[in-house]
Amino acid sequence: MLASKNILLIIGGGIAAYKTLDLIRRLQDRGASVTPVLTKASEEFVTPLSVSALAGRKVYRDLFDLTDEAEMGHIQLSRSADLVVVAPATADMMAKMVSGLANDLASTLLMATDTPVLIAPAMNVRMWHHPATQRNLAQLKADGISVVGPDEGGMACGEYGLGRMSEVPDIIAAIEARLSDGPLKGKRVLVTSGPTHEPIDPVRYIANRSSGAQGTAIARALVALGADVVFVSGPADVPPPEGVELVRVETAQQMSDAVDAALPVDAGVFAAAVADWRVASASDRKLKKTRDGMPTLEFAENPDILARVSKMTKGRPGLVVGFAAETDDVVEHATAKRARKSCDWIVANDVSPATGIMGGSENAVILISDDGAEEWPRLGKAEVATRLAARIADALGTQYKE
Structure with a gap:
């Protein structure tokens, strides 16, 4: 997929810069050529010699290089690539990009380019959340x-949380997705x-049996068609797909906030099994057995993410797809849910215990739309995802041609 592609790699000044050495090698293994650009700060973490040796070409460092700039080299560099990748993208680099600053070679290239740009943020957890x-x-x-990462984990500074630069395979997948010529490119x-998971106290929570397998398969299928996917995931059993912008959440309110932060999008696929209720006042201490018997839990309704997004008057996605997990009267309940939520499609499935679908490897869905109820055969979740992604591509293609 990357054969003959030219990647302009801007290496930012963070400890994660060491990962770019492996990134260069793996990109070349896939047939891509890599033109490296070092910021002054990045040279504190990787040397021009090591980067040049791996890339097999000159490293660009100075905006005022007389040899390069005699031919307006920064313009040529910014226009000749198929994709500009910034890794690591520091907080400073992101701020420069937003402000339109161009006071060194890297920021000038980003201002001068008409090429797609992908960033891989990396910074301290508090800087990320600032x-x-x-x-x-x-x-x-x-x-x-486009954005890939950051990941959650331990950091060089000793803190833990979001801010680690994505691992090289995930960055590769994001690059491949960005350069894909599939129907969902762009x-x-x-x-x-x-x-x-809705907390009751620090050790207990309300949850359901969703594994996240179907949502993960859908995200993977959309990436394969070239989409730029924002993947908002609760605490699923399955690992997230590669090549997505991953946002991890725990509660329904966190998921609602993450959805708002991701908008605007061309389409929204709401496959999460969001808890309808939460404990109104979760305890900050573990609840204990007492002689008075069981504690009384008061519940509050969680935000209805699907309905809220579907009913937006401004910024609504062009296509909104909801899911309905039902145990009886599947078509009737799903059709009513589609009308109630105001979404475009509902993907309905029977999750009664006899089907073995909830948490299993297969799914049998019925697609509810303006055209009625379309029953699909029982398929593996990856096959269901491939079908649904193709239908989404068709719908967006028709929509954007009008």
Whole structure:
């Protein structure tokens, strides 16, 4: 997929820069050529010699290089690539991109390019969650910049949380998806997946049996068709797909907030099994058995993410797909849900215990739309996902031709 592709790799100044050495090698293994650009700060973590040796070509470092700039080299560099990749994308680099600063070679290239751009953020967890960084992230997405990561985990600074640069295979998958010539190239799709966990106290929670397998398969199928996928996942049993912008959440409210942050998108696929209720006042201490008997739990209704997005008057996705897991009267309940939620399609399935579908490897769905109820045969979840992704591509293609 990457054969003969030219990647302009801007290496930012963070400890994660060491991963770019492996990234260069793996890109070349897939047939891509890599033109590296080092920021001044990145040279504190990787050397021009090591980068040049792996890339097999010159490393660009200086905006005012007389040899290169005699032919306006920064313009040539910015236009000759198939994709510009910024890894690691530091908080400083993201801020420069949003502000339109061009005070070094890397930022000037990003200002001068008309080539698609993919960033792999990496920074301290508190820097990542800082309101300024989150505002910059939202603006970059609105500007059409693709994002992969960051991941959650331990950091060089000793803290733990979101901020680790994505692993090289995930960055490769994101690059392949961005350069894909599939029917969903240039389309941004939101997929929610997995269950939500609603806390009762610090050790107990309300959940359901959703494994997240179907949502994960759908996201993977959409990536294969070239979509830029934002994957908002509850605590699922299955690992997330590669090549997506992953947002991990626990509760329904967190998922609702993550959906808002991901908009606007061309399509939204709401496959998550969101808990309808939460404990109104979760205890901050473990609830104990007492002689007075069981504690009384008061419940509150969780946000209805599907209905809220479907009924948006501004910024509504062009296609909204909901899911209905039913145990009886599947078509009737799913049809009523579609009308109640105001979504375009409902993917309904029978999850009664006898089917073995909930948490299993297969699914038997009925697609509810304006055309009525279309029953699909029982298929593996990957096959269901492939069918649904193809239908989404057809729908968006028709929609954008009108």
